[in-house]
Amino acid sequence: MHKPFFEKVGFGDPYVIRMIPDDDIPQKIVSFCKENGITHAVIISAIGSAKEVVFRDLLVGVKIPLEPSKTNELRMMGPYEILSLEGNIFPMDNELVVHLHTLLGTENGSVCGGHMMQAKVLTTLELILVEIKKANSYRVKSAVTGLNELLID
16 A cells, blocks of 8 residues: 655746647646656646536445446536636656546536546636646556555655
């Protein structure tokens, strides 16, 4: 079992990223990070609109370890106002993994949300990302939870 840990890190440069209609949100974040040599980052703000959203949320009564059969994949077309979008980017097996959670406003004022697996920009997305410096953390698949969790050597 992986133990809890903490790691003192520093913050690097903040970036304002504007996405345009039909941009794939997670993919665009990974592309931006790769193009700018960023391996660790945190999303501190994002506002805009989205469509074609895929959430993966836990089923009622779920127990660990998790696997896709113990989750509920929701495909929702939208359109949505992005009320909150937060996440982080850490490496796993030489790839960057974007972990996103969001709250979305619907046409009638209700809210839906969860772990965002996929989404496209409807009109625009204004995102602020801050690089994390001096980080040694990375993601590994946990045998205990079945999730890709942060670990530090």
